[in-house]
Amino acid sequence: MKWNKFRLKTTTEAEDIVSSMLMDLGIQGVEIEDKVPLTQSDKEQMFVDILPEIEADDGVAYLSFYLEPEEDKEKILSQIRQELEAMSSYVNVGECRIDESETEDVDWVNNWKQYFHQFYVDDILIIPSWEQVKPEDTDKMVIHIDPGTAFGTGMHETTQLCIRQIRKYVTEKTRILDVGCGSGILGMLALKFGAAYSVGTDLDPCAIEATYENMEVNGIAKDQYEVMIGNIIDDKAVQDKVGYGCYDIVVANILADVLVQLTPVVVNQMKSGGIYITSGIIDDKEQTVTDAVKAAGLEVLDVTYQGEWVCVTARKN
Numbered sequence: 001m002k003w004n005k006f007r008l009k010t011t012t013e014a015e016d017i018v019s020s021m022l023m024d025l026g027i028q029g030v031e032i033e034d035k036v037p038l039t040q041s042d043k044e045q046m047f048v049d050i051l052p053e054i055e056a057d058d059g060v061a062y063l064s065f066y067l068e069p070e071e072d073k074e075k076i077l078s079q080i081r082q083e084l085e086a087m088s089s090y091v092n093v094g095e096c097r098i099d100e101s102e103t104e105d106v107d108w109v110n111n112w113k114q115y116f117h118q119f120y121v122d123d124i125l126i127i128p129s130w131e132q133v134k135p136e137d138t139d140k141m142v143i144h145i146d147p148g149t150a151f152g153t154g155m156h157e158t159t160q161l162c163i164r165q166i167r168k169y170v171t172e173k174t175r176i177l178d179v180g181c182g183s184g185i186l187g188m189l190a191l192k193f194g195a196a197y198s199v200g201t202d203l204d205p206c207a208i209e210a211t212y213e214n215m216e217v218n219g220i221a222k223d224q225y226e227v228m229i230g231n232i233i234d235d236k237a238v239q240d241k242v243g244y245g246c247y248d249i250v251v252a253n254i255l256a257d258v259l260v261q262l263t264p265v266v267v268n269q270m271k272s273g274g275i276y277i278t279s280g281i282i283d284d285k286e287q288t289v290t291d292a293v294k295a296a297g298l299e300v301l302d303v304t305y306q307g308e309w310v311c312v313t314a315r316k317n
């Protein structure tokens with residue numbers, strides 16, 4: 001289907017209020033493009049692993065929205081112009097030029113793929129499953145990834161922090177539990193590092209589906225990596241299925257506030273002497289998570305950092 005795309009030029013000062021006005025007029029989904037640096041809180045709230053490079057802020061914001069061909073665009077644009085006129089008495093709405101174009105099917109689901117290309121984390125080649133391994137890389141440790149709509153390209157700092165800690169502690173006897181497996185990247189890499197067995201859990205059915213697909217592309221059998229849907233924090237059936245006292249490593253790359261609830265539960269899944277690797281922690285929340293880890297009876301072994309993100313590694317003694 002073809003869509004009419006409209007791109008409204010305004011200011012960063014007015015972008016939120018203009019965006020709300022568009023929504024109030026019944027427009028579903030407004031894309032905001034600006035160059036305002038993300039705050040710590042934005043980064044935590046967004047917690048996505050693909051972010052395009054951002055240039056210096058110039059105060060300009062573009063709001064894009066789409067209308068279906070049968071919608072009365074002249075009526076809607078006229079309402080928008082009236083609202084912008086009224087707003088201009090109390091906020092700098094800027095130029096308010098509205099450019100129109102026609103676009104083919106909007107591929108909301110796959111647009112991110114333009115930002116995901118093969119790259120290295122240390123000596124590990126992480127490659128989208130639609131790209132080819134170059135001849136000079138065939139001797140490398142390679143992991144093929146298509147996260148679909150789940151998290152876990154390996155590009156995010158927190159995933160990389162977890163990868164390094166898993167590699168540090170994994171042995172050939174390791175049974176690892178990845179809570180919040182997303183694309184399955186951590187559990188699969190643990191197996192490539194030599195672990196015996198991985199279990200992944202996630203709340204999100206798309207993550208479970210992506211993990212199965214990535215296992216297949218990477219030649220990982222279902223008897224090496226078991227994937228379970230559900231919330232281990234409060235679902236006893238999931239806790240029972242995952243099992244108690246049987247993991248050498250538990251990794252959880254989830255936001256700090258979830259880790260605080262998760263830690264006292266998941267400690268029961270760990271063997272004595274087991275390692276707990278947690279990331280997803282923006283630096284403001286480091287203390288909150290280390291406090292929760294200690295309160296659950298774990299000994300903090302290591303705190304590592306990349307950008308504004310933190311990884312806390314602890315042991316169950």
Ligand SMILES: C[S@@+](CC[C@H](N)C(=O)[O-])C[C@H]1O[C@@H](n2cnc3c(N)ncnc32)[C@H](O)[C@@H]1O
Pocket residue numbers: 047150151152153154158159162178179180181182183184185186201202203204207230231232233253254255258280
């Ligand atoms: C940041 S992603 C991490 C994905 C992958 N492990 C990585 O490191 O790239 C966090 C994942 O945790 C999942 N999640 C959040 N809360 C959860 C919970 N209570 N139990 C299981 N999964 C959870 C989310 O659906 C998401 O897939």
